[in-house]
Amino acid sequence: MNKQNYYGNLCTQMYEILHEKAPSDELDFYLSYAKKSDKILEPLCGSGRFLIPFLQRGFDIMGIDNSCEMLERLRQKAPNANVIHGEIMHHTFYHQFDYIFIPSGSISLFTDMNLCKQILSHLKGLLTSGGRLVFAVDTIACQCEDDIDYKPSLAVKTQEGYDLIAKTKNFYDTTSKTQFSPSVYELYDGATLLESQYMDFQTHLYELGEMEQCLKEIGFDKVMIYSSFAKEQAINNECENFIYECRL
Structure with missing residues (x-):
C-alpha cells in the first residue's frame, strides 16, 4: 500500500x-x-x-x-x-x-x-x-540531514528470529516545512529477503x-x-x- x-x-x-x-x-x-x-x-x-x-x-x-x-x-x-x-x-x-x-x-x-x-x-x-x-x-529541531540514497537506519530481531531492517533517505523542504523520509522495510532470513514494504513517511x-x-x-x-x-x-x-x- x-x-x-x-x-x-x-x-x-x-x-x-x-x-x-x-x-x-x-x-x-x-x-x-x-x-x-x-x-x-x-x-x-x-x-x-x-x-x-x-x-x-x-x-x-x-x-x-x-x-x-x-x-x-x-x-x-x-x-x-x-x-x-x-x-x-x-x-x-x-x-x-x-x-x-x-x-x-x-x-x-x-x-x-x-x-x-x-x-x-x-x-x-x-x-x-x-x-x-x-x-x-514535532518542531524544526527534528529536521534530518538530507540523504540522496537509502541508508540503513534501524534494525531489529523479530520473534521468529528474522532480521527486520529499515532503510531511509531524508529531504527537508523549507517552503512547506515538510520532512520527507521515505523508508523501505526489509525482512530477512539470513541472506534471504522474505518481504519488502515501502512507507511514504512525511511530517510537518x-x-x-x-x-x-x-x-x-x-x-x-x-x-x-x-x-x-x-x-x-x-x-x-x-x-x-x-x-x-x-x-x-
Whole structure:
C-alpha cells in the first residue's frame, strides 16, 4: 500500500519492538488530564501503547486509527478495547468527549495544513463544554540531514528470529516545512529477503507561533504551549516537541 504515513505490516512489527510501551513521563503527562468520569478519545491510537494503560486504569476511552495492522496488534493485547478502524474526519461519533489527546507528535503526520486545520476544528466540535484537547507536534529541531540514497537506519530481531531492517533517505523542504523520509522495510532470513514494504513517511515540522495561529483561527482561546512533559513553557524552537493544552 503506497499511502502517506500508512503503517503496514513490517513497519508495525518494527514499531512494536522499538516502542512497546509509552515513555513513562509522556504517559503520566496525558494521564494527568484524565478524570474517571470522562469520555476520552485517542485519535491515531496505533497499537495502543497509550490507550491500553488508560484502559487498564479504568478510564472510559475510545480509539480510532486508519491502520488495520496497528489495530490488529492493539486488539491482540486488549481484545475488549473500544477501537475503530477509520479516518477521524469520516467517522460519525454519536457522543462528545470530555478529553481528546494525540501523543507522540502524531498531528505532524498531517502535512496538508488545510486538512490539519480541518481535523483540529473537527476535534474541537467533538469536545463537551469545558473539554480538553491535548496534543504534541514535532518542531524544526527534528529536521534530518538530507540523504540522496537509502541508508540503513534501524534494525531489529523479530520473534521468529528474522532480521527486520529499515532503510531511509531524508529531504527537508523549507517552503512547506515538510520532512520527507521515505523508508523501505526489509525482512530477512539470513541472506534471504522474505518481504519488502515501502512507507511514504512525511511530517510537518513546526516553528513556535505557527500552530498557535491555527488554534486561534479555529476558536480556541485558552491555549498553553509547553516544551516538555514537565510543563515547561515553550519559548523557542530548540525543543523537539511543542505540546498544546487547549480548553473550551
